Amino acid sequence: MSMTSAQKSGFGATLWDWLTTVDHKKIGILYLAGGGFFFLLGGLEAVIIRIQLISPENNFISAGLYNEMITMHGTTMIFLAAMPILLGLMNFIMPLQIGARDVAFPFLNSLGFWLFLFGGLLLNLSWFTGAPDAGWTNYAPLSIQSPGHGIDFYVMGLQLSGAGTLMGGINFIVTIVLMRAPGMTYMRMPLFTWTTFVASILILFAFPALTVGLFLMMFDRMFGSAFFDAALGGNAVIWQHLFWIFGHPEVYILILPVFGVFSEVFPTFAKKRLFGYTAMVFATFLIAFLGFMVWAHHMFTVGLGPVANSIFAVATMAIAVPTGIKIFNWLFTLWGGSIKINSAMLWSLAFIPSFTIGGMTGVMLASAVADYQYHDTYFVIGHFHYVIVGGTVFGILAGLHYWWPKMFGRYLNEVLGQISFWTFFIGFHLTFFIQHFLGLMGMPRRYWVFLENQGLDTGNLISSIGAFFMSFGVIVFLINIIYTTIKGKKAPGDAWGSGRTLEWTISSPPVHYNFKQLPLVRGLDPLWIEKMEGNEKMTPAEPVDEIHMPNGSILPFIMTIGFTIASYGFIYQTGNKYWLIAVFAGMAIALICMLIRSLKDDHGHHISKEELERVGD
Amino acid sequence: MSHDHSIDPKNMPKDPSKATTEGKYKFMGLWIFLGGETVLFACLFGTYLALKDSAAGGPTTQELYGMGLVFLMTILLLTSSLTSVYAIYHMKNNDFKKMQLWMGITALLGIGFLACEIYEFAHYIHEFGFTFRSSAFGSAFYTLVGFHGGHVVFGLSWIIALMVRNSKRGLNLYNAPKYNTFALYWHFIDVVWVFIFTVVYLMGMVS
Structure with a gap:
C-alpha cells in the first residue's frame, strides 16, 4: 500500500508525502529543517543586536525595535531553534538506537511537529505588526502593560509549540520503555537514548508549568482576569515562579541530549567504550532531579528571603557534582584511546573547556550574595551563552556531523567542516568571553545603548567582531550542506567504520521500516560486540516476516x-x-x-x- | 501476525484493552500524559493558594462556599468513577451491552456534575457579583475549577463519541483500549476533584 504511493513522483506527490508522513525519520528531518530555519532567523537577530552595540550611543535600530530584537532572539533560539533541532536528532536516531521500527505514537509525532512549526511561524508573524518586547522571560507586569499585540503572539505561539513539544516528550518515553529490541535492557541502552529518555521526562514535568503560566498571561491580557494585577490583589511574582519552574528544567532539556551526543561521539572516535557508563546514567538522572529544585536561583533579587535563597543556592551548586562526573568520564574515555580527529570530534573536544567555563560561572552565579552584583548584567549573558552555545549548539553541530551520513547517506565535507568549526569557535569566545568582564564593569543587559568612555567601548567592539566570525562559520556550514547534498561522498551503513550502536548496523539512509529483522542485542554497544567476535552483522532476533507499519495522515x-x-x-x-x-x-x-x-x-x-x-x- | 481485531469468546484475552501492542502503548501513554496533567493542576492549585485571600473587597471564601451543592457534586463524580470501573469489569468479561450501559450511567453522572457546576458558577455571579474579573481570587477560582470542568466536558464528549461510534459493532481489540484509556482519564478527573473539594471548598470554609 505504502509502496504504491511512494512510487508516485512529481512535486505534488512529494509535498503530500511530507505533509502526511508519520515516519519518525522524515519527521526528524522536518524538525531539523524547521529548527534550522529558525536558527538562522535568531542568528540574524543576534547580528542586528551586535551591530547596534558595536559602538557607544549607536542608532542602528530604535530602542523599541531593540527590545523586540532581544525578545525574539531569545525566544526563537530556545523554543524554535535549539529544542526542535534536538527533537529532530532524537526522532531520527533514538528509535534506530533501540532497534525499533517507529515511535509508539507516529500520528502524535507528526502533530507535535506541525504544532511546533506553526507556533513558531505564528510568533514570527508578529514582526509585521509589532513583535513581543518584554524579554524572552516576559515578566509581568511589564508584559501586561505592553501595548499592541506583540505579547499576545508570544503567548499563543509558545502555547502551540509547547503543546507540540509535550507530545514529543510523552511519545519518546513510551517508545523507550516499550519498544526496545530483544535483549536491549535499560542498562544496555546507548547514552543518547538515555539522555533522550531523561530529557523527555523533564519535558513532561516542566512544560505544563509553562502552559499554565501562558494561560494566566493570556487570560490577563485578553479576558480581563487579575492574576498579575496588583490593584485587584494579583501577584506578578507568580509569573516568575511558573516561568522558572518550567524555565530551569528547560535548560537541562537543552543540555542533556547533547551530553548524550558527546557520549556517542567520543567512544566512536577514540575506539574505546564509554568510561563510567553507569555513572553517566546516574549523573544524568541526578542532574534532571536537581534541575527541578533550583528554579528560584533566577529570582535571588526578588526578595524571597535569606532561607529560600540559601536553599536554592546550595541546590544549584550541587549540580556541579554530577556535571563534573560527566566531564571527567569523557576525558577518561579519551585517555589512551586511538583518537581520530574530524569535525564531529572537534566540536566535541571544543565543548569540554567551553562548557566547563560556563559551569564555573554558573557556580559563581549560584552564590546568592554575589548574584546581587551579577544580576541582570552582561555577566549573566556571558554565562548562559557559554552553556547554551558552548554546550547545546556545539553538541548539535557535533551530532549533525556525526549522524549526517546516517541520515542522508553522504558525509559532510571535512575541509568546509573544519573551516566552519574554527571560525565559529574563535568567534564564539571573542563574542562572549569579554561579556563577563563587561558585566562585572557594570554593563546591564537589555539596554539598547551604552555611553562613551565608560570602559565599555573596546569590549563591545570585540564582542561584535566575534559575532561576525560566528556568522561566517554558520554560512560555511550552510555551503557545506548544499555541497554535500550535491557532491558529498556516499556513506556505507557503518559510516565511521568504528560504530558501536544499532543505528550503524543498517543502511545509510535507512529503509523506511528501519530493520528487516529486529536485531538481538547481547550487551552494551551491540555492534561492537559482534565486531569483536568477528561477526559481519547482528544476529536477528526474529525470522523474516511481514512488518506492521502505521499509515500516513493529513489530519495532524x-x-x-x-x-x-x-x-x-x-x-x-x-x-x-x-x-x-x-x-x-x-x-x-x-x-x-x-x-x-x-x-x-x-x-x-x-x-x-x-x-x-x-x-x- | 493477526490482522483481525475481533475477540474470540472461547479464547478470551485476560484484558482485551492490553492484548494488542497499540493497546499497551496507549495505556502507558495515557499514564504518562496524566503525569503532565498532574503538574498542570499543581500549578493551578499553587496559583489559587497564593491568591485565595486576595478578594479585593469582594466576597471571601467563607462568604461564598456552601456545603450542600459541593457535597452533591462530589457524590456524583465519585460515583461516576465507580460506574466506569463496572464498565471495564464487563469489558473484561466481553459483555459489551453491560459495558455500554455502565459507561452511559458514567456519562449521565458526569452531566449531572457539570449541571451543578454551571448552576454554582451562575449563583456566584448573580448573587454575589463574584466573577472572573472581580478580583485575583475570582480569576484563580474560576481558572482552577473551570479547568477541571473543561476536563469533564472533554471526557464526556470523548465517551459519548465512543459509545455512539461502537454501538452497532460491539467490542473488539481495536476499540477496547479506547474505552480503557477513557476510564483511566476519568479516574484522574475524579482525583483532581477530591483535591479541589478539600483544598478549595473545605479549606475555604474553615479558614
Missing part, C-alpha cells in the same frame, strides 16, 4: 491549521469581537479532526514477506 496538519486560526482569532478578538468567528471556526476544524481520528479506524498496513525478500537488506 489540518488540525494544526485549525489551532493556528483559533490562536489568531484569540489575539485579535480583544479589539474586534468578529474575530471570535476565527476562534470558533479554528477550534471546530481542530475538534472535527480529532473526532475523525477517534472514530475512523486506522489499522496501519503490512509490508509483505515477499516484498521484504525482494528488497534484500
Whole structure:
C-alpha cells in the first residue's frame, strides 16, 4: 500500500508525502529543517543586536525595535531553534538506537511537529505588526502593560509549540520503555537514548508549568482576569515562579541530549567504550532531579528571603557534582584511546573547556550574595551563552556531523567542516568571553545603548567582531550542506567504520521500516560486540516476516491549521469581537479532526514477506 | 501476525484493552500524559493558594462556599468513577451491552456534575457579583475549577463519541483500549476533584 504511493513522483506527490508522513525519520528531518530555519532567523537577530552595540550611543535600530530584537532572539533560539533541532536528532536516531521500527505514537509525532512549526511561524508573524518586547522571560507586569499585540503572539505561539513539544516528550518515553529490541535492557541502552529518555521526562514535568503560566498571561491580557494585577490583589511574582519552574528544567532539556551526543561521539572516535557508563546514567538522572529544585536561583533579587535563597543556592551548586562526573568520564574515555580527529570530534573536544567555563560561572552565579552584583548584567549573558552555545549548539553541530551520513547517506565535507568549526569557535569566545568582564564593569543587559568612555567601548567592539566570525562559520556550514547534498561522498551503513550502536548496523539512509529483522542485542554497544567476535552483522532476533507499519495522515496538519486560526482569532478578538468567528471556526476544524481520528479506524498496513525478500537488506 | 481485531469468546484475552501492542502503548501513554496533567493542576492549585485571600473587597471564601451543592457534586463524580470501573469489569468479561450501559450511567453522572457546576458558577455571579474579573481570587477560582470542568466536558464528549461510534459493532481489540484509556482519564478527573473539594471548598470554609 505504502509502496504504491511512494512510487508516485512529481512535486505534488512529494509535498503530500511530507505533509502526511508519520515516519519518525522524515519527521526528524522536518524538525531539523524547521529548527534550522529558525536558527538562522535568531542568528540574524543576534547580528542586528551586535551591530547596534558595536559602538557607544549607536542608532542602528530604535530602542523599541531593540527590545523586540532581544525578545525574539531569545525566544526563537530556545523554543524554535535549539529544542526542535534536538527533537529532530532524537526522532531520527533514538528509535534506530533501540532497534525499533517507529515511535509508539507516529500520528502524535507528526502533530507535535506541525504544532511546533506553526507556533513558531505564528510568533514570527508578529514582526509585521509589532513583535513581543518584554524579554524572552516576559515578566509581568511589564508584559501586561505592553501595548499592541506583540505579547499576545508570544503567548499563543509558545502555547502551540509547547503543546507540540509535550507530545514529543510523552511519545519518546513510551517508545523507550516499550519498544526496545530483544535483549536491549535499560542498562544496555546507548547514552543518547538515555539522555533522550531523561530529557523527555523533564519535558513532561516542566512544560505544563509553562502552559499554565501562558494561560494566566493570556487570560490577563485578553479576558480581563487579575492574576498579575496588583490593584485587584494579583501577584506578578507568580509569573516568575511558573516561568522558572518550567524555565530551569528547560535548560537541562537543552543540555542533556547533547551530553548524550558527546557520549556517542567520543567512544566512536577514540575506539574505546564509554568510561563510567553507569555513572553517566546516574549523573544524568541526578542532574534532571536537581534541575527541578533550583528554579528560584533566577529570582535571588526578588526578595524571597535569606532561607529560600540559601536553599536554592546550595541546590544549584550541587549540580556541579554530577556535571563534573560527566566531564571527567569523557576525558577518561579519551585517555589512551586511538583518537581520530574530524569535525564531529572537534566540536566535541571544543565543548569540554567551553562548557566547563560556563559551569564555573554558573557556580559563581549560584552564590546568592554575589548574584546581587551579577544580576541582570552582561555577566549573566556571558554565562548562559557559554552553556547554551558552548554546550547545546556545539553538541548539535557535533551530532549533525556525526549522524549526517546516517541520515542522508553522504558525509559532510571535512575541509568546509573544519573551516566552519574554527571560525565559529574563535568567534564564539571573542563574542562572549569579554561579556563577563563587561558585566562585572557594570554593563546591564537589555539596554539598547551604552555611553562613551565608560570602559565599555573596546569590549563591545570585540564582542561584535566575534559575532561576525560566528556568522561566517554558520554560512560555511550552510555551503557545506548544499555541497554535500550535491557532491558529498556516499556513506556505507557503518559510516565511521568504528560504530558501536544499532543505528550503524543498517543502511545509510535507512529503509523506511528501519530493520528487516529486529536485531538481538547481547550487551552494551551491540555492534561492537559482534565486531569483536568477528561477526559481519547482528544476529536477528526474529525470522523474516511481514512488518506492521502505521499509515500516513493529513489530519495532524489540518488540525494544526485549525489551532493556528483559533490562536489568531484569540489575539485579535480583544479589539474586534468578529474575530471570535476565527476562534470558533479554528477550534471546530481542530475538534472535527480529532473526532475523525477517534472514530475512523486506522489499522496501519503490512509490508509483505515477499516484498521484504525482494528488497534484500 | 493477526490482522483481525475481533475477540474470540472461547479464547478470551485476560484484558482485551492490553492484548494488542497499540493497546499497551496507549495505556502507558495515557499514564504518562496524566503525569503532565498532574503538574498542570499543581500549578493551578499553587496559583489559587497564593491568591485565595486576595478578594479585593469582594466576597471571601467563607462568604461564598456552601456545603450542600459541593457535597452533591462530589457524590456524583465519585460515583461516576465507580460506574466506569463496572464498565471495564464487563469489558473484561466481553459483555459489551453491560459495558455500554455502565459507561452511559458514567456519562449521565458526569452531566449531572457539570449541571451543578454551571448552576454554582451562575449563583456566584448573580448573587454575589463574584466573577472572573472581580478580583485575583475570582480569576484563580474560576481558572482552577473551570479547568477541571473543561476536563469533564472533554471526557464526556470523548465517551459519548465512543459509545455512539461502537454501538452497532460491539467490542473488539481495536476499540477496547479506547474505552480503557477513557476510564483511566476519568479516574484522574475524579482525583483532581477530591483535591479541589478539600483544598478549595473545605479549606475555604474553615479558614
